[in-house]
Each structure stands twice: as structure tokens, then as C-alpha cells.
Amino acid sequence: MGAPMTDAVLSERRHLINLAYRLLGSLAEAEDAVQEAYARWYALSRPQQDAIASPGAWLTTVTSRICLDLLGSARARRERYVGEWIPEPLPDPAEGHTADPADRVTLDESVSMAFLVALESMTPAQRVALVLHDVFRYSFAEIAEITGRTTAACRELASSARRRVRTAQPPAVLAVHRAGLVRDFKQAWEAQDITALVGLLDPAATFTADGGGLVSTALHPIEGGEQIAGFLVAVATGVAGGFTIFERTVNGQPGLLVQQDGVTSSVYAFDIADDRITRIWAVRNPEKLRPWTTAAR
Numbered sequence: 511m512g513a514p515m516t517d518a519v520l521s522e523r524r525h526l527i528n529l530a531y532r533l534l535g536s537l538a539e540a541e542d543a544v545q546e547a548y549a550r551w552y553a554l555s556r557p558q559q560d561a562i563a564s565p566g567a568w569l570t571t572v573t574s575r576i577c578l579d580l581l582g583s584a585r586a587r588r589e590r591y592v593g594e595w596i597p598e599p600l601p602d603p604a605e606g607h608t609a610d611p612a613d614r615v616t617l618d619e620s621v622s623m624a625f626l627v628a629l630e631s632m633t634p635a636q637r638v639a640l641v642l643h644d645v646f647r648y649s650f651a652e653i654a655e656i657t658g659r660t661t662a663a664c665r666e667l668a669s670s671a672r673r674r675v676r677t678a679q680p681p682a683v684l685a686v687h688r689a690g691l692v693r694d695f696k697q698a699w700e701a702q703d704i705t706a707l708v709g710l711l712d713p714a715a716t717f718t719a720d721g722g723g724l725v726s727t728a729l730h731p732i733e734g735g736e737q738i739a740g741f742l743v744a745v746a747t748g749v750a751g752g753f754t755i756f757e758r759t760v761n762g763q764p765g766l767l768v769q770q771d772g773v774t775s776s777v778y779a780f781d782i783a784d785d786r787i788t789r790i791w792a793v794r795n796p797e798k799l800r801p802w803t804t805a806a807r
Contacts, residue, residue, distance in 0.1 A: 519551060522566045524614065526573045531615050532641045533577040534584070535597030535626050537801060543580060547573040574638060574656045581634035592723025594731065596791050597626040598798040599777045601767075602759035617762030620645040623779035623791050626761070628675045639664045640671035688782050689757075689764040695780070695787060696755050696766055702746050704739045711735030712786035717742075722795030725775075738790065767802060774802045 526547065530540035547569050551559070562568045588595045600621065603614050615621060620641070629637050638657060642648040643664075648656075653664040691710060698706035717738040721727035732738050746752075749770060758767040758777070766778040777799060781789035793799065 519548075519565050519569070522569050523548075525566070526569060528615050529570065529641070529646060530573055530577055531600075532620055532626070532629075532645060533574070533638060534580060535630065536798075537598050537600065537615070538797075539580060540577075543573055543576045546576050571656045574642065578634050578638050578657065581637060592721070593727065593729040594718050594720050595630075596718060596720035596793050596798075597623065597630070599623065599760050599765070599779060599791075599793050599802070601802055602762070605758055617759070619762070621761045622763050623761050624781045624789070625675065627791070629671075632671050632674060633667075635659070636667045636671035636674075639667035640675070643668045644672065685764070687785075688780070691782055691785070691787060692764040692766065692780055693757060696757060699742055699746060700755060702743050704743050707739035707742060708735050710787055711738055712783070712788045715786070715788050715790070717790045717792065719792040720795050720798065722797060724796055725794045727792065727794045735786075774799050777802055 523544065526544045527537075527540055530543045531537055534540050534543065550572055551565070551569060554562075559565070600615055600617065602617060619625060629641070632640070635657060639650075639653055642653045642656065643650065650661045650664045650668070653659075653668075654661045657664060659667075695707070695710050698710060713735045714733070715735045715738055717728070717732040719727040719729075721729075728741065732741055753768050753770045753775065756767045756769070758765055760766075760777055760779045763779065765780060767774060768776045768778070776792050776794040779791040779793075780787050
């Protein structure tokens with residue numbers, strides 16, 4: 511294969527990682543899916559490769575189909591998962607993450623934790639149709655070719671998925687206001703000020719943690735601002751030697767990184783509506799904190 515063809519194929523990697531992460535909610539699984547797509551490309555003979563008019567389109571199709579298969583099996587795996595499953599959080603490369611720039615996931619609204627969690631409630635076909643059309647602007651005819659469904663079916667899948675997202679996501683909040691609320695939350699938590707925490711939380715707020723059975727955390731969602739505040743203060747008082755909290759960008763939104771003895775122990779993502787924190791996602795599973803091990807101080 512000539513250098514131009516090789517370069518063209520390899521230049522698709524970042525796009526494929528971005529696509530696969532949004533489809534799977536896991537950077538590790540996204541990397542595996544893209545690696546498998548490339549393995550299938552290189553398994554083709556040279557004449558077979560030359561017969562493909564657009565290697566990028568071919569790789570996108572193969573990666574999407576791999577992700578579709580993985581999403582089908584993921585449901586069974588997550589039923590066996592210990593506690594709640596939360597998508598893998600991503601740091602902002604500008605804040606110290608040292609991954610290969612070619613593999614960086616573009617941080618925008620389509621990777622916010624709220625959006626990824628909403629995707630988790632969808633069928634694999636709905637998820638693929640919505641992400642390909644609404645995020646990556648593929649036509650429904652192209653999506654039909656990728657998924658093996660009709661154009662009309664893909665349009666309906668995306669439409670039903672879009673309704674789920676609208677129901678799950680509150681109105682957008684200005685970034686500076688969101689950051690201010692998260693900063694106030696951090697300070698109240700550090701001060702173990704339960705009254706201040708309750709004031710920042712919506713009375714019907716939800717706290718969901720993901721430890722994967724590897725670390726201790728709440729196995730089930732905690733409902734209610736007062737209950738969440740009490741839990742957080744109990745966590746703060748129960749950690750020997752205390753912990754340090756940093757303001758960090760989590761999936762493109764203001765969030766928090768928690769370290770204990772200099773080691774990242776959890777990452778917090780937030781959803782906000784009407785000047786209150788409505789949802790908190792705390793990822794503690796160390797296998798999901800891999801991208802954060804160099805994104806610290």
C-alpha cells in the first residue's frame with residue numbers, strides 16, 4: 511500500500527475514536543472497536559482495498575457495526591455489573607492529560623455525562639441512529655446502509671431517541687454559572703457544611719456512584735438533596751487523612767477530581783437546572799479513571 515493511502519487510512523483514527531466513544535460510553539471499548547476495524551482493513555488484500563472508493567467511509571461503517579454488536583452484548587454485561595454503571599469520564603487535554611493528540615475525543619455537548627447517560631436508556635439501534643445523524647451528520651440513507659435497516663426505520667429510530675434526550679436533559683445552563691455552582695459545591699464539601707450543600711442541591715437531586723465492585727461506594731442511587739449532603743459529609747469525615755478536591759473539566763463540563771494521597775480516587779460530573787444541582791455522577795471504578803492518572807495537580 512502506498513504512503514498516501516496509508517496516511518489517509520490512519521488519519522481517520524481520531525474521527526473513529528470520537529464516534530466509538532459516543533456510541534459505547536467507554537474510551538477503552540472505543541479504542542478496542544477502532545483497533546478491530548483497522549485489523550479488518552489490513553486483513554483485506556491490496557486489490558480489495560483498492561476497490562474501496564472511500565476507506566474512511568468503509569472504516570466508519572465497520573466501526574459502527576462493531577459498536578452495534580458490542581452494545582447488544584453490553585446490556586448483558588451491565589446486568590452483571592456490581593452497582594450502577596456510569597459512562598467513562600474524560601478529562602480536558604488542556605488540564606494535563608498527556609494522551610496521543612490523535613486519540614483525543616472532542617469535548618462538546620454530545621459527550622456531556624447527561625447526554626451519555628441518556629443514550630444508555632436507548633436500544634443499540636436508537637443510539638447508533640441518533641449519534642450518526644444528530645452528532646456526525648450522516649444521512650439516514652447512509653445510516654440505513656450501515657445498520658442494514660430501511661431509511662424510514664432509521665429516521666424513526668433517531669426521532670424516538672431524540673425524544674428521550676429531550677426528556678432527560680434540562681435546559682442549557684451558562685458555562686460560567688455552571689462552574690460557579692460546582693465551585694460552591696466544592697467549597698461546601700471541603701468545609702463539611704451540610705447546610706450549604708443542601709442549599710446547592712435540588713430537593714429531588716440524585717447521586718449515582720460507580721465503583722464496579724472494586725472500591726466501596728453507594729451501590730444504589732441516593733435520592734434527595736438532604737440525603738446526598740449527609741452522605742457526602744459522611745464520606746469526607748470517614749476518609750483517613752482526608753482528600754484533596756480539584757476543579758476539572760469532565761466531559762466538557764465543570765466537574766471535580768478527588769485525590770487521596772496524590773492518587774485519583776474519583777471523578778464527579780454534574781447536571782444543573784434552575785440554579786440547583788440536580789444530578790451528580792461519581793465515578794470511582796479505577797478501571798474508568800485511567801485517563802485521569804496523569805491529569806492531576
